Amino acid sequence: MKALTLALIATTALGTALYNPTSASAGEVANRLxxxxxxxxxxxxxxxxxxxxxxxxQRREASINAQRQNALSDGHLSAQEYRQLNRRENRVSRSIYRDRHD
Incomplete structure (x- = not known):
């Protein structure tokens, strides 16, 4: 099980590194929110x-949404903006899980 998890993480990391986000990824960010x-x-x-x-x-989600709107002001997300938004969303997701299971 641990090996499968590590393989999935490695595959995801590699896929993320090779993926060049475009404006389509902005929809992914919004859907995740x-x-x-x-x-x-x-x-x-x-x-x-x-x-x-x-x-x-809610405060953290609003901050992420504001950052997303600001990043999209030029019409697309750069790779750096996408990674930053994704990282922040991951942190909020973990907080949601912890809050629901404490």
Whole structure:
């Protein structure tokens, strides 16, 4: 199982390094934000996310969305902008998971 996980991570990292994001990737970022919002709302509805945690997650999501809008002001995401947004979304995703499972 561990070897499979490492292989998947290596494949994903290689694919990400070779992939040159374009404006299509902006849709991926937006779709991910929507899915994360759904996870947050489900956590609140199920009582797994406290009001303070909710406020923090919403603030962070809004910041990512503002960064995405700013990055798209020239019409496309550069590779660096895409990596930066993806990294921030990964961090928020982990926070959502932790908040829902604490």
């Amino acid at each position: 929507e899915r994360q919002q759904e996870r947050i709302y489900k956590g609140v509805q199920q009582g797994q996310i406290s009001p303070a945690e909710y406020q923090n997650l």
